Amino acid sequence: MLPRVVGLTQREVEVLRLVAQFRTNAEIADELCVSDKTVEYHLANTLGKLDMNSRRDAARWAWEKSLLEL
Numbered sequence: 001m002l003p004r005v006v007g008l009t010q011r012e013v014e015v016l017r018l019v020a021q022f023r024t025n026a027e028i029a030d031e032l033c034v035s036d037k038t039v040e041y042h043l044a045n046t047l048g049k050l051d052m053n054s055r056r057d058a059a060r061w062a063w064e065k066s067l068l069e070l
Contacts, residue, residue, distance in 0.1 A: 005065070007049050013067065015042040019055050020062035 005013050011032075018028045025039045032039070043055070052058050 005067070008046060009042075012042050012046040012049070015039060016046050016058055016062050017067050019043065020059040020067065022059070 005016075008016070014032060015028060018031065023031070025036050025043070028039045029036045043058075047053065047055075047058055050058060050061060052061065
């Protein structure tokens with residue numbers, strides 16, 4: 001189970017974790033069994049909630065918050 005992050009849904013945390021592992025939207029979609037558009041939707045929501053503009057910033061934030069399963 002992934003850690004809870006205030007304001008993010010569990011799916012948004014899953015997408016964020018995979019973004020931080022340098023996965024593409026297509027790779028994330030395959031792993032989560034959803035469409036690319038669904039990944040884009042969750043990522044856009046996550047960036048908005050975190051007040052960030054880029055995947056890179058979100059990935060860095062995820063690393064800093066230890067959201068990655070190593």
